[in-house]
Amino acid sequence: MxxxxxxxxxxxxxxxxxxxxxxxxxxxxxxxxxxxxxxxxxxxxxxxxxxxxxxxxxxxxxxxxxxxxxxxxxxxxxxxxxxxxxxxxxxxxxxxxxxxxxxxxxxxxxVKQEDDPSALRDELRNLQEANGRLKEQLRKSAAKTVTKSDSAMSSRLRDALRE
Structure with a gap:
């Protein structure tokens, strides 16, 4: 070649x-x-x-x-x-x-990673797990910052937690 x-x-x-x-x-x-x-x-x-x-x-x-x-x-x-x-x-x-x-x-x-379906599935699963951990950290952080007088969560924070 x-x-x-x-x-x-x-x-x-x-x-x-x-x-x-x-x-x-x-x-x-x-x-x-x-x-x-x-x-x-x-x-x-x-x-x-x-x-x-x-x-x-x-x-x-x-x-x-x-x-x-x-x-x-x-x-x-x-x-x-x-x-x-x-x-x-x-x-x-x-x-x-x-x-x-x-x-x-x-x-x-x-084999390039993008051509290996099992590697792509593993990468997707890892990203989903990381996303889940970040959501949980965000939820816990939001719960700590909400005071008794401010029980309503901001709509942007609520939207972020829903994702």
Missing amino acids: PHLLIRGVEVDQVRAVSTAMVAELAALCQCPEDHFLLECLQTAAVFRGETVASYPFVEVAWFERGAEVRDRFAEIVDRHLRSSGIPEMEIAFRVYREDQYYANGERLGP
Whole structure:
């Protein structure tokens, strides 16, 4: 990972720039060169009933590394591929999450708490218990402050206790 899906570019054009491009991308991403996969997809584009050349497009599937790295990554890919004679192209990023990516059946990252229903239930129960304790403390505090001559509780305090 990263995985570059390249379409609308000839295999020989990608091969000619691949070594230098991957070396530069690996340095940027701080990962080994063998983590990169370049795939040249042979596609057929159709326009107005005719087969036409596919527009040069690179889809980068990766783990997010931030806007600065993403911008630099796109610049490196664009510079190298366009140096092979491509006048224009587009690049898009598809972001994978480590906790949803598997290699050889093993998840690469820990499950995020927001994706674990049991963790969410536990968190909700803990918050409800804390809320109950706060309500009880508020009720006791209010009871101590009410004097005999002021037996009517303020409506705001009463509303807070009802919640």
